[in-house]
Amino acid sequence: MKKYTYSAKQTDILKKWYVVDASGMVLGRLASQVASRLRGKHNPLFTPHVDCGDSVIVINAEKIVLTGRKWDQKMYHRHSGYTGGLKSITAKKLLEKRAEDLVRFAVKGMLPKNRLGTKILKKLKVYTGGNHPHEAQQPQDLSLSPTD
Numbered sequence: 001m002k003k004y005t006y007s008a009k010q011t012d013i014l015k016k017w018y019v020v021d022a023s024g025m026v027l028g029r030l031a032s033q034v035a036s037r038l039r040g041k042h043n044p045l046f047t048p049h050v051d052c053g054d055s056v057i058v059i060n061a062e063k064i065v066l067t068g069r070k071w072d073q074k075m076y077h078r079h080s081g082y083t084g085g086l087k088s089i090t091a092k093k094l095l096e097k098r099a100e101d102l103v104r105f106a107v108k109g110m111l112p113k114n115r116l117g118t119k120i121l122k123k124l125k126v127y128t129g130g131n132h133p134h135e136a137q138q139p140q141d142l143s144l145s146p147t148d
Helices: 027-039 091-097 099-108 115-121
Strands: 017-021 055-059 075-079 086-090 124-126
Touching (some): 017 027, 027 099, 075 091, 099 115
Protein backbone atom coordinates (compact mmCIF):
# COMPACT_ATOMS: atom_id res chain seq x y z
CA MET A 1 0.00 0.00 0.00
CA LYS A 2 1.40 3.35 -1.02
CA LYS A 3 1.41 6.03 1.70
CA TYR A 4 1.70 9.69 0.91
CA THR A 5 1.02 13.06 2.45
CA TYR A 6 -2.18 14.68 1.27
CA SER A 7 -1.73 18.03 -0.45
CA ALA A 8 -4.83 20.22 -0.70
CA LYS A 9 -5.80 21.88 -3.96
CA GLN A 10 -7.67 25.16 -4.41
CA THR A 11 -10.78 23.25 -5.53
CA ASP A 12 -10.86 21.21 -2.27
CA ILE A 13 -11.12 24.23 0.02
CA LEU A 14 -14.35 25.98 1.00
CA LYS A 15 -13.66 29.64 1.76
CA LYS A 16 -15.78 31.52 4.29
CA TRP A 17 -16.04 35.10 5.51
CA TYR A 18 -15.83 36.06 9.19
CA VAL A 19 -16.39 39.30 11.11
CA VAL A 20 -14.29 40.07 14.19
CA ASP A 21 -15.12 42.92 16.56
CA ALA A 22 -11.84 44.38 17.86
CA SER A 23 -13.44 46.36 20.71
CA GLY A 24 -11.37 45.92 23.86
CA MET A 25 -9.09 43.27 22.37
CA VAL A 26 -5.31 43.27 22.80
CA LEU A 27 -3.66 43.94 19.43
CA GLY A 28 -1.13 41.08 19.35
CA ARG A 29 -3.58 38.44 20.55
CA LEU A 30 -6.17 39.54 18.00
CA ALA A 31 -3.58 39.62 15.22
CA SER A 32 -2.26 36.12 15.93
CA GLN A 33 -5.74 34.60 15.86
CA VAL A 34 -6.70 36.51 12.71
CA ALA A 35 -3.43 35.55 10.97
CA SER A 36 -4.02 31.89 11.81
CA ARG A 37 -7.55 32.08 10.37
CA LEU A 38 -6.32 33.88 7.22
CA ARG A 39 -3.56 31.33 6.70
CA GLY A 40 -5.96 28.38 7.16
CA LYS A 41 -4.26 26.64 10.06
CA HIS A 42 -7.66 25.90 11.62
CA ASN A 43 -8.55 23.76 8.59
CA PRO A 44 -7.80 20.00 8.70
CA LEU A 45 -6.82 20.23 5.01
CA PHE A 46 -4.10 22.84 5.78
CA THR A 47 -1.24 22.77 3.30
CA PRO A 48 1.60 25.28 3.81
CA HIS A 49 2.07 26.23 0.15
CA VAL A 50 -1.66 26.64 -0.66
CA ASP A 51 -4.00 29.46 0.35
CA CYS A 52 -6.38 27.46 2.60
CA GLY A 53 -7.64 30.33 4.72
CA ASP A 54 -10.82 32.34 5.04
CA SER A 55 -11.46 36.05 4.59
CA VAL A 56 -11.64 38.11 7.79
CA ILE A 57 -13.31 41.49 8.35
CA VAL A 58 -12.13 43.39 11.44
CA ILE A 59 -14.45 46.17 12.66
CA ASN A 60 -13.97 48.79 15.40
CA ALA A 61 -10.21 48.98 14.81
CA GLU A 62 -10.06 52.29 16.71
CA LYS A 63 -11.07 50.50 19.95
CA ILE A 64 -8.04 48.19 20.01
CA VAL A 65 -6.01 47.93 23.24
CA LEU A 66 -2.25 47.87 23.79
CA THR A 67 -0.80 46.80 27.13
CA GLY A 68 1.81 48.59 29.19
CA ARG A 69 3.33 51.79 27.81
CA LYS A 70 3.24 50.65 24.18
CA TRP A 71 0.99 53.54 23.09
CA ASP A 72 3.95 55.90 23.61
CA GLN A 73 6.91 53.54 23.14
CA LYS A 74 5.94 51.40 20.15
CA MET A 75 7.21 52.99 16.94
CA TYR A 76 6.26 52.32 13.33
CA HIS A 77 8.91 53.18 10.73
CA ARG A 78 8.84 53.72 6.98
CA HIS A 79 11.52 54.87 4.57
CA SER A 80 11.12 56.89 1.39
CA GLY A 81 14.23 55.39 -0.18
CA TYR A 82 16.13 58.68 -0.11
CA THR A 83 18.96 59.64 2.21
CA GLY A 84 17.50 60.78 5.53
CA GLY A 85 14.06 59.57 4.48
CA LEU A 86 13.22 57.60 7.63
CA LYS A 87 9.84 58.55 9.09
CA SER A 88 8.66 57.28 12.47
CA ILE A 89 5.30 57.50 14.22
CA THR A 90 4.12 56.26 17.62
CA ALA A 91 1.24 53.83 18.03
CA LYS A 92 -0.92 56.54 19.61
CA LYS A 93 -0.49 58.90 16.65
CA LEU A 94 -1.03 56.07 14.16
CA LEU A 95 -4.29 55.22 15.95
CA GLU A 96 -5.47 58.81 15.51
CA LYS A 97 -4.31 59.03 11.90
CA ARG A 98 -5.04 55.55 10.45
CA ALA A 99 -6.38 53.10 13.04
CA GLU A 100 -6.81 50.36 10.42
CA ASP A 101 -3.05 50.23 9.88
CA LEU A 102 -2.39 49.16 13.48
CA VAL A 103 -4.24 45.89 12.89
CA ARG A 104 -2.99 45.48 9.31
CA PHE A 105 0.69 45.87 10.27
CA ALA A 106 0.35 43.45 13.20
CA VAL A 107 -1.27 40.75 11.05
CA LYS A 108 1.17 41.31 8.18
CA GLY A 109 4.10 40.61 10.51
CA MET A 110 2.62 37.21 11.39
CA LEU A 111 2.17 36.02 7.79
CA PRO A 112 4.80 34.45 5.50
CA LYS A 113 7.15 36.93 3.82
CA ASN A 114 6.59 35.73 0.23
CA ARG A 115 4.05 35.89 -2.61
CA LEU A 116 1.63 33.67 -0.71
CA GLY A 117 1.73 36.04 2.29
CA THR A 118 0.91 38.99 0.02
CA LYS A 119 -2.03 37.08 -1.44
CA ILE A 120 -3.28 36.09 2.02
CA LEU A 121 -3.07 39.67 3.34
CA LYS A 122 -5.47 40.82 0.61
CA LYS A 123 -8.20 38.75 2.32
CA LEU A 124 -7.99 40.93 5.44
CA LYS A 125 -10.43 43.86 5.51
CA VAL A 126 -10.08 46.34 8.41
CA TYR A 127 -12.54 49.15 9.21
CA THR A 128 -12.99 51.77 11.90
CA GLY A 129 -16.53 51.84 13.20
CA GLY A 130 -19.04 49.03 13.28
CA ASN A 131 -20.06 49.05 9.60
CA HIS A 132 -18.52 47.27 6.63
CA PRO A 133 -19.52 46.97 2.95
CA HIS A 134 -19.30 43.16 2.78
CA GLU A 135 -22.87 42.13 3.67
CA ALA A 136 -23.24 40.39 0.29
CA GLN A 137 -20.64 37.80 1.34
CA GLN A 138 -22.82 36.84 4.35
CA PRO A 139 -20.00 36.88 6.91
CA GLN A 140 -20.33 34.91 10.14
CA ASP A 141 -19.39 36.32 13.53
CA LEU A 142 -16.12 34.97 14.87
CA SER A 143 -15.89 35.28 18.64
CA LEU A 144 -12.35 35.68 19.92
CA SER A 145 -11.70 35.98 23.63
CA PRO A 146 -10.49 39.46 24.74
CA THR A 147 -7.97 38.11 27.27
CA ASP A 148 -5.15 40.28 28.54
